Amino acid sequence: MGMQVNTNLAANNAYRNLNNTQNALSKSMEKLSSGLRINRAADDAAGLAISEGLKSQVNGYGVAARNAQDGISVIQTAEGALTEVHSILQRMRDLAVQAGNDSNNADSRDAITKEATQLSQELTRISGATNFNGTKLLDGKANLNFQIGADGNASSTLNVDLTKADVGGIAAKLAATTTTSGTTFNIAAFDGTTGAPTLTATAYNFKSTSADGNSTSSVDVTLSGTAKTADDLAAELNKDAGFSAKFTATAVKDSNGLGTGIVVKANDGSTVDGGTATGGLAAGVVGAAVAGLDFGSHDGAQAAITAIDIQIKAVSAVRADIGAVQNRFESAINSLNVGKENLTAASSRITDVDMASEMVSFTRSNILSQAGTAMLAQANQSNQGVLKLLG
Secondary structure (H helix, E strand, O other): OOOOOOOOHHHHHHHHHHHHHHHHHHHHHHHHHHOEOOOOHHHOHHHHHHHHHHHHHHHHHHHHHHHHHHHHHHHHHHHHHHHHHHHHHHHHHHHHHHHOOOOOOHHHHHHHHHHHHHHHHHHHHHHHHOEEOOEEOOEOOOEEEEEOOOOOOHHHEEEEEOOOOEHHHHHHHOOEOOOOOEEEEEEOOOOOOOOOOOOOOEEEEEEEEOOOOOOEEEEEEEEOOOOOOHHHHHHHHHHOHHHHOOEEEEEEEOOOOOEEEEEEEEOOOOEEEEEEEOOOEOOOEEOOOOOOEOOOOHHHHHHHHHHHHHHHHHHHHHHHHHHHHHHHHHHHHHHHHHHHHHHHHHHHHHHEOOHHHHHHHHHHHHHHHHHHHHHHHHHHHHHHHHHHHHO
C-alpha cells in the first residue's frame, strides 16, 4: 500500500467505527437513564404498538377498580339508610301490635298514631335525603350502571337496580292515619228530592280485598227501610249487623248539602273494590285509595301489622339484592387488580430495559469509544512519515 496524503483510509475506517460506537454509547446512556428499552418507535416498532395497547388496558383496569370502589360506596350509602328504614318499620310494627290491644283508650291510640305518623314522615325524609354525589338512591328511580372493565362492551358494565328501594312509596303506603281505603257508590235517582223512590227490599253486595291481595271479603245486605237521603242510606247500612261487622258507610254531599252518594270503607283497612246494588244506587266505583294504617281499632291494628310485614319483607329483599351486588363489586376489584398486575408485568418485559445487560453494552461501547479515539489519533499520525521523505 502506497503512502498517500489526500486520502487516509485508516483514519476514515477508525472514524466510521468510532461514530458507530458513539451512537451505540448514546443509545445505551438513553436507555440506562430512562429505564426503558423502547424510547422511540425506531427502537422496536412492533413492541411499541403492543406496549401502548397494554398500557391502555392497565390504565383502564386502574380506573375501573376505582369505579367499582365508588359502586361499593353507593351501595353502602343505600344500605345504611335501608338499615334505618328497617328499624323504623320494626318500631311501627311494635306500635301496631300495641294498638291491637283493646286496653288502649282513644287517647292512647291517638298517641300511637302520632308516633307512627312521625315515623312515616321520617321514611319520606330518608327517601329524599339519601343520595350519592347528588343522585338520589331511595326514591324508586335509581337504576345505575357502573363501568368496571377497561373495554366498551357489556361485560365491562355492572348494573345496580335500586328501583325496588322506593322508601317514599313505602312511606306513602304506611302513612299513619285513621282513614282507610273506601269506594264511592253514586246515587242515581235516589237523591232525596220530592218523588224519589224509597229503599224498600233493596239488595246490595259489598266486597273488599286485603292489602296483600291474598284474601277477600263479601257481604250481602238487604234493606227494607224508607230512606230518602244519603244520610238515611248510610244509617240503614250501618244498622245491619253483617255490614257493620266489616264495613262502615258515610254520606257524600255536594257543596249545597245534597247527597250524591255514599263511601263504603272496610273496618280492617282493606280496599273496598266494588260490588253490586239496586234500588237507585249505582254500581260501586273504586275511588282513589287513601293509603294509610289504622291504629284506632283492633281490626285496623291487625291489618296494619300485615301491611308493615309486607314492607319489611320488601326492604329485606332489596338489602339482600344489593348485598349480593356489593360482593360482585369486591370480586370485580380483585379480578381487576390481578389483571392489572399481570398486564403491567407483560408491558414491563416489552418496554423496560434490562439494566445489567445494558450496562454491559454501555461498558463495551465506552471502551470501544476510547479505543477508537486512540486509533483515530494514531491513524492521523501515520501520514507524518511523508514529511521525512520531503525533508
